[in-house]
Amino acid sequence: MVRRTALVLVVVALVALAGCSGLSNSGDSTAVPTENGSEPGPTATAVEATATGTSMSTAAPTTGASTATATSSETTAGAATATGTGTTAATATATETSTGTTTPTGTPTTTATATPTETETATPTETTTPTETATETATPTETPTETATATETPTETETATSTTEAAVGPEPPLDARSIADAHESAMQSAGSFTVNASSTLRDPTADGPETETSGARVDLDADTAYQVSRPTDEATRYTYAEGATAYKRNVLSGDSQYETEELGKPLAGSLTGSNRVYETVRAVDYERSGTVTRDGTRLAVYVANGTDSVDTAGALYRGEDVTAFSSTLVMNPETGVVRSLETTRTTDYLSSGEPVTIETTRRFSGVGSTDVGQPGWVDELKND
Template identity: 30%
Template sequence: MNRNRVVLIALVAAVALAGCGGLGGDSGTPTETPANGSNATTDWPDTTTATDGPYDLPLNGSEIRDRHRTVLDDGTFSYRQNAVVRAAGSGAVREYTNLSAQVDRTTGEYRYFQNVTRTNPTAAYVDANGTAYLRERGDGQIAYDRQTGASGSTDAYLYPEINRYLRGLSYEYEGTERANGETVHVYAANGTDGLDPDAHGLTALDSASLTELSAELRVAEDGSIRTFRYDVTGTNPQGSRVRYVVAVEYAGVGSTAVSEPSWLDEAKNVTGE
């Protein structure tokens, strides 16, 4: 196992999905100083549309991120992220990312499993002291490693940067539904009629080639994310038609217990603890 590599790979996978540029960060909104150097402001018309849900339209990714982080910051949750790039015609898988995690923000304890294209499946458990025990499976063998100083790494699971998929799309509020015993609010975008290519953040596909685009965001009453799904077909830089689907899910918010993996004792023995 390549030491100091596995944790970093997992954290990158948490915020950057396979293919199509991933869940990259948001560069923010630039501001300009008035040419005359004054503090004068311009009264722009208010285009916000109120809804019965936690968020008004158009959706603001920064607001969603901040409210979601506030709810989850000092609690526990389970996180799941799946992404796949397929050939649009045959459906053959080109790239994929599968990641799941249990996180306790109060103690810093967490565990995860990831399976990414062209890398070995990897699992890890990080205790409250920041010691990470890693398990990598490949070529019919299992390797273990132990690393220290992994505390604080749960930030990568706290919020997936979906802002790029919220910008430049015309989301509508579609009401509420019941899921896993709670009420969730649904926001959805379908088709490319409302697509603003200059604002939308999917840069790895030709914006003029996008078809069959759909996105759904489900949030709890407090505004925290429960699920997000984005599905689009387009042309990549190599000229191939591909379908890109990404799904994110949060569950067990406030009730998740991080369990020690069954292989922990073996990992401690192998790494000499």
């Protein structure tokens, strides 16, 4: 019994030694991983001859299973053979599945988008600096500005009308006396008017054309007239007439001379132009040429072209060899006023013998609306 007990103790000691040897030689153990991560533990076997006593001690650690089997055989010869076969299978499955692959999720990079800063544009404040503008008011002089053109009315707007419309004015051939009398009567009834005339001589042997201009403002009711004429570029004549008494100022190259003259008949009445109208219509054969509108008034137009349309036997062109001729007469068919009379002729009447061209123009305006003022220099003549 004592032997048996001793034998058991020996077996236990061997098992313990086998366990320790297995733990110390764990580096020689082969860990075979299985699919589920578990593997068999180490096994120790002791075989004996005669008496067999089996003592099993199983230690199952958490990470592996260790099984130790000791078999002891006891014989009568008192020889004890202890065979210790220790197979240690240590399965230390430490399969650490670290499925914690940290996939760095891109932290949104804060892109600083520059928000356009609203720039405040300074609106310039208009500072009104009172500018002192010295407007120089022209002081009216006692003597009005004297020009060779006495027209006070605005330039007339002229609109030509086709000849296909209904004819207005007297039917050609025009009667010179009727035309002239109608014109004179209309002027007298209106009481005032403005007349401008010009005559241009074009001589091929001269340096250039020679032009004489004149203009007059006439008040028939007051029997006054103020006329300015310029026979040459250097000479200007100013005439203010009350009835038949004329006050004259003649300017030649800047020097002025004054005089008073009795004309024998009123100047105002002689400026109506009725005599000129009569002589021209008497010498020229006019034809209709439609109408024209001036300042809203429809006027009749008459024209003449060619040497066959002019009579050189009359007083106006007597003795002239006219080689070219044209004329235009415009009249108001309602009042009888001849608004304009123009003639152009090429003639040899000058002593040079060379043909020259003469252009004459006479225009009437401001009929019934013309004022006549006395020039300042007239007072000096009246007081002498």
